[in-house]
Amino acid sequence: xxxxxxxxxxxxxxxxxxxxxxxxxxxxxxxxxxxxxxxxxxxxxxxxxxxxxxxxxxxxxxxxxxxxxxxxxxxxxxxxxxxxxxxxxxxxxxxxxxxxxxxxxxxxxxxxxxxxxxxxxxxxxxxxxxxxxxxxxxxxxxxxxxxxxxxxxxxxxxxxxxxxxxxxxxxxxxxxxxxxxxxxxxxxxxxxxxxxxxxxxxxxxxxxxxxxxxxxxxxxxxxxxxxxxxxxxxxxxxxxxxxxxxxxxxxxxxxxxxxxxxxxxxxxxxxxxxxxxxxxxxxxxxxxxxxxxxxxxxxxxxxxxxxxxxxxxxxxxxxxxxxxxxxxxxxxxxxxxxxxxxxxxxxxxxxxxxxxxxxxxxxxxxxxxxxxx
Amino acid sequence: xxxxxxxxxxxxxxxxxxxxxxxxxxxxxxxxxxxxxxxxxxxxxxxxxxxxxxxxxxxxxxxxxxx
Numbered sequence: 246x247x248x249x250x251x252x253x254x255x256x257x258x259x260x261x262x263x264x265x266x267x268x269x270x271x272x273x274x275x276x277x278x279x280x281x282x283x284x285x286x287x288x289x290x291x292x293x294x295x296x297x298x299x300x301x302x303x304x305x306x307x308x309x310x311x312x313x314x315x316x317x318x319x320x321x322x323x324x325x326x327x328x329x330x331x332x333x334x335x336x337x338x339x340x341x342x343x344x345x346x347x348x349x350x351x352x353x354x355x356x357x358x359x360x361x362x363x364x365x366x367x368x369x370x371x372x373x374x375x376x377x378x379x380x381x382x383x384x385x386x387x388x389x390x391x392x393x394x395x396x397x398x399x400x401x402x403x404x405x406x407x408x409x410x411x412x413x414x415x416x417x418x419x420x421x422x423x424x425x426x427x428x429x430x431x432x433x434x435x436x437x438x439x440x441x442x443x444x445x446x447x448x449x450x451x452x453x454x455x456x457x458x459x460x461x462x463x464x465x466x467x468x469x470x471x472x473x474x475x476x477x478x479x480x481x482x483x484x485x486x487x488x489x490x491x492x493x494x495x496x497x498x499x500x501x502x503x504x505x506x507x508x509x510x511x512x513x514x515x516x517x518x519x520x521x522x523x524x525x526x527x528x529x530x531x532x533x534x535x536x537x538x539x540x541x542x543x544x545x546x547x548x549x550x551x552x553x554x555x556x557x558x559x560x561x562x563x564x565x566x567x568x569x570x571x572x573x574x575x576x577x578x579x580x581x582x583x584x585x586x587x588x589x590x591x592x593x594x595x596x597x598x599x600x601x602x603x604x605x606x607x608x609x610x611x612x613x614x615x616x617x618x
Numbered sequence: 619x620x621x622x623x624x625x626x627x628x629x630x631x632x633x634x635x636x637x638x639x640x641x642x643x644x645x646x647x648x649x650x651x652x653x654x655x656x657x658x659x660x661x662x663x664x665x666x667x668x669x670x671x672x673x674x675x676x677x678x679x680x681x682x683x684x685x
Contacts, residue, residue, distance in 0.1 A: 346626060349669055355631040386625040416631075
């Protein structure tokens with residue numbers, strides 16, 4: 246990533262990033278623009294030692310608005326590589342368990358990550374469509390009950406089965422390396438995905454579906470930079486469903502509101518701002534008759550992050566952002582928040598469990614499945 | 619915590635028996651010794667840690683007379 250002198254000059258006179266940053270609002274000493282200035286103008290090498298480098302959510306709220314087209318999340322990602330080498334490490338959530346599990350998947354192991362699928366639906370070992378299930382089976386064990394981690398892949402498999410599709414799923418799938426990549430460990434990202442490429446190639450799949458926006462953006466945006474053009478189509482499940490579901494002969498039950506309030510949609514950072522997928526999830530929600538859909542004031546490009554990323558730096562700042570988002574949904578008249586990211590669902594549910602809010606937080610797959618006739 | 623770890627090991631394809639949790643009182647020396655002896659014997663049978671990247675310590679079978 247190269248930032249030109251012209252971009253730096255524009256950057257120094259602006260500040261839209263800091264004004265847009267959800268972290269800057271909570272922590273006044275955090276400023277994307279100041280970090281750019283310190284690094285590129287002042288040549289201040291202490292940036293690699295500062296903790297703010299780990300506070301950034303890489304949610305891209307700054308970069309989509311930046312008039313100088315500076316990709317601040319990518320700037321942070323690259324500097325995290327340097328920080329890691331200097332021994333400046335993030336505060337890991339869940340005692341680092343999830344990072345340890347990801348690292349172990351880079352080894353030559355025989356997993357049992359698809360055991361849940363035997364009871365959930367039908368699947369195949371080779372075929373045109375590969376469903377990349379992601380780390381949900383591990384989340385289901387490690388995270389506290391009730392956050393709904395395991396429901397995402399189960400619902401997707403059932404939805405695909407209802408459409409007559411028996412996707413390939415594989416025990417040999419590995420973590421997509423999203424969190425390693427965004428934590429400045431690109432080597433781990435490469436090691437994991439060498440396995441994934443081999444597994445997907447071996448299945449003969451022409452299309453790979455991702456229910457998790459993180460895996461999706463990794464395959465869509467980062468993998469080609471490292472491994473070249475991929476020999477298969479990469480689709481998010483919402484893109485696939487928005488294209489295939491209307492013609493699949495499936496009808497939906499009218500939504501029974503029964504005093505439960507409106508239904509709103511949380512745009513995940515990776516799927517929305519990073520990948521530009523805003524409409525397919527909304528189109529899918531719109532397939533349900535009589536749906537009382539409401540938008541939160543901050544939606545689409547302006548959506549709010551679920552408060553934490555890459556299982557690190559879960560702080561009072563994360564909680565404040567999450568509670569603010571729950572309040573926003575409630576104020577918009579919503580009783581249900583639908584997300585298209587397992588982590589948004591987990592984080593918002595975790596925050597909600599300790600409050601007096603009575604919002605139902607679910608994901609789009611579980612929601613659609615429930616509404617099918 | 620240990621129950622979750624068993625489940626994670628299972629997902630990672632590692633025999634859950636590699637991890638054992640037992641409560642033994644300080645006054646039960648014989649129980650502790652038996653537990654450790656049984657566990658060591660089991661580890662010998664199970665063989666090398668499948669998560670080990672290279673080499674690692676492999677317990678060789680020992681003659682019970684010299685052990």
